[in-house]
Amino acid sequence: MQYEPGLSRAALQDLAINKYFASVDRKDLEATLDCFHDEALLCTQTSFTRHAGKAAIRRMFVDFFESYNSIIHRDFTCTIDDLNGRIAANFVAELKDAEGNTTLLHNTNFWRVRDDKFQEVYIYMSGANVLV
Known part of the structure; x- marks a missing residue:
């Protein structure tokens, strides 16, 4: 399904980088979830993992935030x-756990935006x- 465009190029990039990833990096659960529609779908394609609806996405982020002391997303190409x-x-995700171990991931996200979420x-x- 195609949605009517609602945001400018700058606003779309701001949603992804300055609202979503910045909220994730701060572990601000409510600000992170505010980027999603109630019936949103989040899929990790490389592991066939699917989170449908805001409640499932919330649970995933609660677990993710509890698993890492530090979350940093950087080096974006949009x-x-x-x-x-x-x-x-495309970006780098740098995650540090309680034992000081660092996980570096080179990821790509694709978003479909409806209205402003x-x-x-x-x-x-x-x-x-x-993100399990």
Whole structure:
């Protein structure tokens, strides 16, 4: 399904980088979830993991935030399709656990945006899925 475009190119990039990833990096659960529609879908394609609806996405982020002391997303390269409300981003995810171990992932996310929130998120992860 195609959604009517609702955000400019700059606003789409702001949603992905400055709202979503910045909220995840702060472990701000409510701000992170505010980026999603209630019936949103988040899929990690490389592990066939699917979270449908905000309640399932909330549970996934609670577990993710509890698993790492530090979460940093950096080195973004974005491609924006503002005419269709689509975002693609390549980036590095740097995760540090309580024992000081670092996990580096080179990921790509694809978003479908409806109005001003994520309707669908598809994640391609370079390593083991940390979003279970």
